[in-house]
Amino acid sequence: xxxxxxxxxxxxxxAAVDNGASAVYMxxxxxxxxxxxxxxxxxxxxxxxxxxYAQDRGVKVFVAINTFPQPSGWSRWQHxxxxxxxxxVDALILADIGVMDYxxxxxPDLRLHLSVQGSATSSEAIKFYHGxxxxxxxxxxRVLSLKQVKQVAESSPVPVEVFGFGSLCxxxxxxxxxxxxxTGRSPNTFGACSPANAVSWNETPDGLETRLxxxxxxxxSQGESAxxxxxxxxxxxxxxxxxxxxxxxxxxxTLDLLPELQSVGxxxxxxxxxxxxxxxxxxxxxxxxAAIDECMQNPDSFSARSSxxxxxxxxxxxxxxxxxxxxxxxx
Amino acid sequence: MNxxxxxxxxxxxxxxxxPILYYWSRDDVFSFYQGIAEAPVDIVYLGETxxxxxxxxxxxxxxxxxxxxxxxxxxVVLSSLTLLEANSELSALQKICNNxxxxxxxxxxxxxxxxxxxxxxxxxxSVNIYNSRTLDVLAKSGLKRWTLPxxxxxxxxxxxxxxxxxxxxxxxxVFGRLPLAYSARCFTARAHNLPKDDCQFxxxxxxxxxxxxxxxxxxxxxxxxxxxQSAKTHNLVRDIDDFIDLEVDVLRIxxxxxxxxxxxxxxxxxxxxxxxxxxxxxxxQKYMMTGECDGYWHGQAGMDNTATARASIDKQRGCA
Numbered sequence: 001x002x003x004x005x006x007x008x009x010x011x012x013x014x015a016a017v018d019n020g021a022s023a024v025y026m027x028x029x030x031x032x033x034x035x036x037x038x039x040x041x042x043x044x045x046x047x048x049x050x051x052x053y054a055q056d057r058g059v060k061v062f063v064a065i066n067t068f069p070q071p072s073g074w075s076r077w078q079h080x081x082x083x084x085x086x087x088x089v090d091a092l093i094l095a096d097i098g099v100m101d102y103x104x105x106x107x108p109d110l111r112l113h114l115s116v117q118g119s120a121t122s123s124e125a126i127k128f129y130h131g132x133x134x135x136x137x138x139x140x141x142r143v144l145s146l147k148q149v150k151q152v153a154e155s156s157p158v159p160v161e162v163f164g165f166g167s168l169c170x171x172x173x174x175x176x177x178x179x180x181x182x183t184g185r186s187p188n189t190f191g192a193c194s195p196a197n198a199v200s201w202n203e204t205p206d207g208l209e210t211r212l213x214x215x216x217x218x219x220x221s222q223g224e225s226a227x228x229x230x231x232x233x234x235x236x237x238x239x240x241x242x243x244x245x246x247x248x249x250x251x252x253x254t255l256d257l258l259p260e261l262q263s264v265g266x267x268x269x270x271x272x273x274x275x276x277x278x279x280x281x282x283x284x285x286x287x288x289x290a291a292i293d294e295c296m297q298n299p300d301s302f303s304a305r306s307s308x309x310x311x312x313x314x315x316x317x318x319x320x321x322x323x324x325x326x327x328x329x330x331x
Numbered sequence: 332m333n334x335x336x337x338x339x340x341x342x343x344x345x346x347x348x349x350p351i352l353y354y355w356s357r358d359d360v361f362s363f364y365q366g367i368a369e370a371p372v373d374i375v376y377l378g379e380t381x382x383x384x385x386x387x388x389x390x391x392x393x394x395x396x397x398x399x400x401x402x403x404x405x406x407v408v409l410s411s412l413t414l415l416e417a418n419s420e421l422s423a424l425q426k427i428c429n430n431x432x433x434x435x436x437x438x439x440x441x442x443x444x445x446x447x448x449x450x451x452x453x454x455x456x457s458v459n460i461y462n463s464r465t466l467d468v469l470a471k472s473g474l475k476r477w478t479l480p481x482x483x484x485x486x487x488x489x490x491x492x493x494x495x496x497x498x499x500x501x502x503x504x505v506f507g508r509l510p511l512a513y514s515a516r517c518f519t520a521r522a523h524n525l526p527k528d529d530c531q532f533x534x535x536x537x538x539x540x541x542x543x544x545x546x547x548x549x550x551x552x553x554x555x556x557x558x559x560q561s562a563k564t565h566n567l568v569r570d571i572d573d574f575i576d577l578e579v580d581v582l583r584i585x586x587x588x589x590x591x592x593x594x595x596x597x598x599x600x601x602x603x604x605x606x607x608x609x610x611x612x613x614x615x616q617k618y619m620m621t622g623e624c625d626g627y628w629h630g631q632a633g634m635d636n637t638a639t640a641r642a643s644i645d646k647q648r649g650c651a
Binding site: 328 | 457469561
């Protein structure tokens with residue numbers, strides 16, 4: 001099983017490589033990737049340096065070009081594909097059908113992966129991308145139970161990659177536009193969910209309030225630790241009850257499921273978090289490297305060590321973790 | 332057929348009724364479509380697109396309704412599930428795609444794959460067609476009509492229409508609460524502290540979805556099982572001239588539990604110049620439960636309502 005780790009910048013890339021990643025994934029500094037945040041991602045010089053650093057050490061580099069271009073921006077996506085190909089990356093992670101069509105015609109030898117943003121949750125959907133564009137791997141959306149991952153892995157024409165750890169999208173990726181409904185910008189169109197330019201923090205007599213384009217997402221009482229106002233992770237009121245109506249601020253952690261994921265034929269585990277610090281990348285990569293190594297050697301006796309879990313918990317959103325959709329009761 | 336040649340050369344879009352997004356009782360569904368058979372709508376989408384557990388209307392029932400509506404002169408399209416997770420859902424999808432009587436609306440790439448190169452198909456708003464190259468690829472595989480993803484704007488559609496493949500029609504979602512997201516999790520069951528596997532079909536209690544409010548009591552989103560919708564009703568009646576100018580073939584109205592026929596009549600009268608867009612807009616205000624929005628079409632946040640800003644212009648024109 002490959003360990004695919006996030007590289008939001010050069011220090012993170014090096015942290016991932018130095019701590020045992022099999023591959024790193026990165027994006028360019030614009031809206032062509034789904035972590036389009038200020039100060040993040042790679043310009044040309046850093047990309048060259050990062051790719052050399054990783055490949056010299058036997059670590060693959062994937063470039064995410066996984067948002068959906070509209071006609072006015074098309075040339076930017078085309079340029080990103082060409083640029084990544086020129087840089088000699090190991091694979092592109094793509095979501096849009098048009099971009100995939102361009103990439104496979106212009107660069108027939110370049111390896112393509114279907115991004116989680118491509119929203120393929122079944123072997124039939126995967127067959128479309130494999131048959132038309134020759135994709136060689138698919139990243140599965142975080143909506144499938146373990147049993148369903150197994151079914152897809154068994155019938156998919158290409159190996160599957162799944163998310164192992166990091167921030168959790170509760171909606172099926174690539175088909176959630178809650179963010180643009182509130183702010184005008186979505187992961188699909190802009191490469192960011194609940195973008196920072198729409199966020200405001202206000203100290204009020206009722207507590208600290210976080211808003212997204214003036215919509216109240218969260219209000220913290222004294223002593224509660226405040227988090228980023230991702231709009232699906234706030235407390236709202238339904239039928240008179242105020243609670244996390246969509247999802248708690250929590251991270252996905254599937255370390256306990258590692259032997260099962262391996263046995264159902266998952267080819268790679270993806271770690272979320274290109275927006276996180278190099279220290280996060282180093283810690284999480286190190287834990288997962290150790291866990292995967294141990295699981296490969298002793299799949300039957302594998303159990304997640306408490307020292308690993310405590311490291312992961314500390315860097316989790318809201319300091320809590322969940323098995324997410326893999327675990328049926330969560331649904 | 333699309334053009335009204337009797338009075339003028341002006342292009343006139345047809346009207347469609349999207350699939351029912353909520354879970355209604357079998358009786359309610361049947362009586363709803365009895366009414367629709369008489370309503371001035373050209374195309375009717377039928378079937379369950381949100382949750383495979385909603386089965387009070389069975390596959391044979393849908394076919395019976397389809398035949399009834401076809402006999403009433405409607406073009407009938409069978410709509411398919413949006414988020415596919417279980418193998419049983421794929422089998423059900425295969426049956427719909429294999430039917431040889433009706434066109435099928437693909438709401439996921441699995442359905443596109445099943446029909447690619449085999450039969451013509453339509454795509455719903457959750458199939459991501461954001462650019463011309465995507466539209467071309469799908470047109471070659473049998474796409475006959477596509478629905479503009481709801482987050483895209485007039486500007487984007489205008490560009491896409493400069494290079495629209497021959498024989499491909501365009502549909503725009505013009506009225507109803509917007510479908511915004513799909514999840515493995517059922518939020519209606521969650522609101523009742525029930526697991527999805529034992530949801531007790533609580534969606535039956537919410538014919539227009541379950542309201543989610545902010546802590547300032549602002550109606551924000553609507554929970555509809557695994558789907559999340561806008562609380563505001565997306566209303567583009569004021570933009571009807573845009574659709575005529577852009578030669579948008581079909582305008583989609585999304586069913587709601589009450590007054591869907593009235594909404595259809597208003598759009599019909601507006602398209603047939605029996606009513607101005609301004610008057611249609613005033614009439615439609617009665618049928619929007621918790622506010623309105625039109626931001627996406629105007630390149631803004633989806634929840635925005637440009638009507639307020641445009642009211643002064645309307646006033647100058649002697650409307651409203």
